[in-house]
Amino acid sequence: MKMFKSISTDIGIDLGTCNTLIYIRGKGIVCSEPSVVAVERGTKKVVAVGADAKKMLWRTPDDIIAIRPLRDGVIADLETTEKMIRYFIAKVLPKRWLVKPRIVIGVPSCITEVEKRAVEECAYKAGAREVEIIEESLAAAIGANIPIFEPAGHMVCDIGGGTSEISVISLGGMVVTNAIRVGGDAFDISIIKHVRNVHNLIIGEQTAEKLKMNIGNASPEQKIEKMEIKGTDAITGLPRRLEIDSVEVREALQEPINLICEEIKKTLGQTPPELAGDIVERGIVMTGGGSNLKGLTKLISKETGVPVILAEKPLLCVALGAGMYFDHARDANQSRSIYNNLNG
Template sequence: MGKFSNSFTTDIGIDLGTCNTLVYLRGKGILANEPSVVAVERGTRKVVAVGEEAKRMLWKTPGDIIAIRPLRDGVIADLETTEKMIRYFISKVLPRRLFIKPRMVIGVPSCITEVERRAVEESAYKAGAREVKVIEESLAAAIGANIPIHEPAGHMVVDIGGGTSEISVISLGGMVVTNAIRLGGDEFDEAIIKHVRGIHNLIIGERTAEELKKSIGNATPDKKIDKMEIKGTDAITGLPRRLEIDSVEVREALQEPIGAIIEEIKKTLGQTPPELAADIVERGIVMTGGGSLLKGLDTLISNETGVPAFRAEAPLDCVAIGAGLYFEQVRGIDSNRMIYDSLNP
């Protein structure tokens, strides 16, 4: 009966991100990609909006509505709201007539605790899953980036998400070395906000900082200096004010969080066995996650480590795709391990 059920089941891969949640349906692709935000009524906790519509309400809601980001630093901060958000996304991608509950694979940072991992599983089961598997984000990202993880060879993946950055060396379908820090795209935004206030006495919001990062942010010096006008509140007078800021300032603002990620990459390379390190030098570092899209970051990592670094083809989608394909991939991983173990008793 188990085999019969599996042949008809639906596999869903979820990248439960601090900033965005992506849902991959096996055979259909990415069917949901929206901000991890839920708007609820104060008191009743009734859901008013989820995703893109709820994000527009952040910091702009009336007194009776709260816009919540239920995940912080890659982990669940609000269990009840996370469950409602997952249920919403599942209902969005699955037809109501489907009578078999889906199998869910969810990518999470390796740095989360066992309690936090169980909270993710509990949310998925309550949202309607038949079976739940929680895997490391970098393993899911490697599968989604079409990295041949079954091989007895070293592959390094750097996944920079909204709340965490995870650096892993994978071989034979397993994590040989992995390090993660609770630092990602959100900290990039916070660094920009802090810089603009400290240097220009201008208070800006997260959305403005994110626009700066995406539009003119860079990790390495560029011949062309881009500029952008922003609006905020003067920290001294309390009045609205405009300011023109350039890409050089944004790069200076981002130095500290980017430096921390690079140090973590260097540490992971130092912990990697020599044979696998040689493979990584040859194959390069694969970068995934929204943070990898920062202009010049791949070049900076290459310069700092001496190892080629490049973005995956669809860096934002890799974790969700890899999670959705996990059950297919795990059969190949188990098969290869059996062959390897028989050759190396």
């Protein structure tokens, strides 16, 4: 058994609504691609996966459908998700495995046991020898190099594509955790709705995402940025251009951002006083792609009165932490064993 562990490949997967990231121990992040699969409508035969499939979203002929098999951080299409995981693993691992890999997958804490089992089943069918399912915020904390096994409180806010998860971690466990199905996708949808309601212009998810990434912001800034977008006029049905500025995008994003801020405040209110004191001193660590929104850390700090720190590689934290999970679990067990021997 020990020999298997020494030659086994440990894989960490951030199975995200928008992107799937894969970390292999000793190699780092080896795959970062959109969670999109293009299949033939009748046969369900896979035509493309990842970046190639994303290009086909909303642009496919009638016989091909490009789908996102995960919604709000959970599996909406089990069969397609399995094909996607299998494809990504085959892409990053040699064709002939000496020993099947151990896989750790980060999932939102708000998913049900049935949904958890579905993720686990997908990983086993994709070729895993051993599968561990852990909460995204725990994986994110490990990936952000937070010393989670200390007897102190650490707060992590992970904003992914489909969910935002806020957790207080101490001694390697989750003391308080809350999750809402609001994330980067909700930001995009809010922009789409705003542009439709205010300007009678219909835009797609990719245009909304570009607006968010290029001029999106959560706090007022001195410089007002502008960007030209293209879409379909809701009244005439004809193509139309529109120039939109960063102030308007901030207004469009207000609702989902407020929901995340309220969830953070709620989690702080549920935190035991001793751990809350640690968080005020150490700050809230932000991870996940949604944390990259300009001015978001500043706004959350202003709303909570607590320092907010953006992790060094927020988008990669869950995948990195999932990949390092087995090593951290081993170190934690060794520490507990030493402690028990000293106090036995």
